[in-house]
Amino acid sequence: DNSSSSGTESGAAKDGKEITIGYSQLGAESEWRTAQTESIKQAAKDAGINLQFSDAQQKQENQIKAIRSFIAQGVDLIAFTPIVETGWDTVLQEAKDAGIPVVIVDRDAKVSEDLYVAKIGTDSKAEGKKAFEWIDQYMKAQNKTPRDGGSVYNIAVLEGTVGSSVAIGRSEGFEEAMKASPDASKYQILMSQTGEFTRQKGQEVMESFLKSGGRDKIDILFSQNDDMALGAIQAIEAAGLQPGKDIVIVSVDGVKGAFQAMIEGKSNCTVECNPLQGPLLMETAKKILNGEQVDKMVYMEEGVFPADVAEKTLPERKY
Ligand code: AHR
Numbered sequence: 001d002n003s004s005s006s007g008t009e010s011g012a013a014k015d016g017k018e019i020t021i022g023y024s025q026l027g028a029e030s031e032w033r034t035a036q037t038e039s040i041k042q043a044a045k046d047a048g049i050n051l052q053f054s055d056a057q058q059k060q061e062n063q064i065k066a067i068r069s070f071i072a073q074g075v076d077l078i079a080f081t082p083i084v085e086t087g088w089d090t091v092l093q094e095a096k097d098a099g100i101p102v103v104i105v106d107r108d109a110k111v112s113e114d115l116y117v118a119k120i121g122t123d124s125k126a127e128g129k130k131a132f133e134w135i136d137q138y139m140k141a142q143n144k145t146p147r148d149g150g151s152v153y154n155i156a157v158l159e160g161t162v163g164s165s166v167a168i169g170r171s172e173g174f175e176e177a178m179k180a181s182p183d184a185s186k187y188q189i190l191m192s193q194t195g196e197f198t199r200q201k202g203q204e205v206m207e208s209f210l211k212s213g214g215r216d217k218i219d220i221l222f223s224q225n226d227d228m229a230l231g232a233i234q235a236i237e238a239a240g241l242q243p244g245k246d247i248v249i250v251s252v253d254g255v256k257g258a259f260q261a262m263i264e265g266k267s268n269c270t271v272e273c274n275p276l277q278g279p280l281l282m283e284t285a286k287k288i289l290n291g292e293q294v295d296k297m298v299y300m301e302e303g304v305f306p307a308d309v310a311e312k313t314l315p316e317r318k319y
Pocket of ligand 1: 031
């Protein structure tokens with residue numbers, strides 16, 4: 001096992017040559033994304049793999065350009081994290097025609113199975129489901145009256161990037177779990193809008209939710225990532241409310257910032273989305289290039305962390 005060594009001596013080779021992977025990252029929108037980028041860069045170093053890293057700055061067209069340039073360079077393998085689910089068929093067909101294997105990382109892409117060798121990702125539908133299920137049991141235990149005095153808890157949703165598999169999956173998982181709950185009639189989604197997975201947008205959109213009637217109505221915030229929740233916390237405080245108390249907050253990712261907010265009593269739960277995908281990507285790439293069989297789809301392991309475990313868990317968090 002040379003996973004902790006670096007340099008090319010112990011590194012990966014194909015036909016005696018150093019392996020080159022072209023990786024198209026979608027951008028740097030969140031604390032989580034930074035951790036995922038780091039994980040991929042570090043794992044490539046540790047595996048002695050030459051990584052061509054390209055940052056698309058939230059534009060699909062830039063990702064397509066990057067993939068085309070990897071094809072032109074003749075890299076050994078292409079990996080990419082699709083910003084949105086659709087629109088990849090043509091460029092992946094080009095990679096296939098050039099004989100370059102493709103691995104889809106983190107987010108999902110809707111493409112036919114013959115256009116990629118493996119997917120390493122996050123189960124966003126499961127994350128949405130876990131978020132609702134946590135809310136459901138928490139609200140039951142709290143047994144609070146809805147803030148508007150009615151009988152239904154009002155939920156506000158901060159969605160992720162429009163068209164991304166993770167925003168779609170988290171919404172679907174959340175809504176399906178809500179419908180399946182014996183207490184389904186106690187909940188309604190009052191407001192839902194994209195905050196583009198950024199702290200800034202999360203704050204702005206939450207501010208507009210509060211100003212457009214939500215201030216005295218919203219009981220629960222489901223934020224599809226931690227960064228948007230951290231922005232929303234600022235908006236909630238600015239409106240004179242207590243985040244984590246007046247408005248119950250659950251978000252997705254499990255970054256340190258969310259644990260800190262929970263320790264301060266300002267958030268209630270984070271559903272983990274694991275960004276430490278680098279080692280599995282490098283291992284999978286090596287196997288593919290060695291002609292070994294790999295799983296078509298592998299999900300990362302992901303937990304749920306409510307506020308009462310935040311203090312104890314924070315020191316163990318790696319991102
Ligand atoms: O694709 C994973 C999602 O993208 C993370 O939840 C979010 O923080 C990131 O921007």
